[in-house]
Amino acid sequence: MSETPDTTFKRPESLRDTVTHYCPGCTHGVIHRLVAEALDDLGVRENTVGVAPVGCSVLCYNYFKTDFLESPHGRAPALATGFKRLRPDMIVFTYQGDGDLASIGMAEIVHAANRGEKFTTIFVNNAIYGMTGGQMAPTTLPGQITTTCPAGRDVTQCGYPIRVSELLSTLATPAFIQRVSVHSPQHIILAKRAIRRAFEYQLAGRCFSLVEVLSTCPTNWGVTPSDALKWLEQNLMRYFPLGVFKTPDKPKEQR
């Protein structure tokens, strides 16, 4: 991606100039950009450390231009906790998928949120395990077909998909929790605002913040990129409603 003096839509400073390994139509790239734009807006790139998960975005440290730690599967909130406790002056974020955060790492995210750790989690929910090739996730929809539920998710055996944002919102500890989507330009703009707001709370030392981003996986959903956006809107968004679930603001501060 080369830039000329006339370029108006530039690559954020917080992203590297490189080609990603993501599949065509995957929305990780969009979400990476939104995080990078938020870091740029707040001018914190040089004082930020990210924590990468295990999953498709395991290599996200190749795309962000900040210091990064590569975590064991699901433990990113524990790494972020250890780091942020020692360096409260730095900005710390975890970037995690649904298998990483809502399955193997459920204990770590719940307790980090409950302790009110002052870091930000970008939770990318596309209702499937991407990197391992399309297995059932804790957020896979009822009846959704994956390689480990070829007849569709059977809720009598596997339970219902976990609504992470709602679940974490039940904790008494103050937090900022919002669910957004990136299936349309308008939703991408709202997602950007939410991500920026999450980092602002951290910068102010206010609270734990988490933005759940509904995302696509055309490859493992077995649909085209454009159909994936429709599928997200028609299926994922129905089960996982968008909205702000929790803020640390007192009623008069509410935006």
Added chain:
Amino acid sequence: MKGNEAIAEAALRAGANNYFCYPITPQTEVAEYLARRMPEVGGVFLQGESELAVANMLFGAASTGKRCFTTSSSPGISLMQEAISYMAGAQLPCVIVNIMRGGPGLGGILPAQSDYYQAVKGGGHGDYRLPVLAPSSIQEAVDLTMLAFHIADKYRNPAMVVGDGMIGQMMEAVEFPEKYIEPPLPPKDWAATGAKGRDPHIIKSLFLDPVALEKNSQVLHEKYEQMKRDEVRFENYSVSPENEALIVAYGTMARICQTAIDELGSEGISAGLLRPITLFPFPEKQIYDEASKKNIKAVLVVEMSMAQMFEDVERAVVGKKPVHFFGRTGGIVPTPEEVMSAVRRSLGAESGAKRPRKKS
């Protein structure tokens, strides 16, 4: 001072005022001591939700380049193996103290040495080792805890201190150095401190390119080879050319063996003790040299576990002399009398290494 508290204070004196913990007997006093003490030194104290999380918090904390540590006991250490493997792979320094209790499984809460394999042979997955220090007194627990931080930083590798439950629970007089001075260490220019005026630092153990992964393993291997050359520590007791028997034991077990050696002397049986202080790197050359001496008829390994270090001693002796084993487990501590009769049996034995046995 109680062992657990002495270890806690030693870490602080070594400049490690960042501690993560989860309660487990018989080392919980470390956490209780530091919960009171840490606010006084302005450090970080955090009780995590599990040992799994605690070890991963340590991973995050170590990435800052600051000294940090955790303490636990056997089942908790098992849960920490994930992060220990990752930290070894990512070359992060930190200290893990294991006040060992009997296993396997939930086992018991009494003193044991049954985590020898876990500590020395890896524990987690992959080609890595930990330097392992085994104190036999509270003073040594202090000294070795402080040394562990230095070794961890020197090699950019997690280091482990292993004590049995007695080290944690017993009380002895200790002295802390007035002013703790360490040999110089390389700067921690690898730490994640923010990519200001430099390229980002990526702290990771993932190398998808097989050539890069092999390179990383070679770098680690070279560090372990250097540890074998430079970090072997051991102590002799009553070693002389007259010795007929060589006892190899570590930790508090070695102190019981010293009593046995003194008593045997009055019976006219000459035995010496070689006590490994570093379990990895293992003093194999020193054990070989002692065992090779003309008068030595037998080597006896005494453990509070079922012939774990025995294998390393057997390997060190390379068949030069018969190697025997005596051990008790389950939290039962061998008595000097039991050790004495094990020595007598070893000397009466004809030849060939006897496989592990609890009693004759």
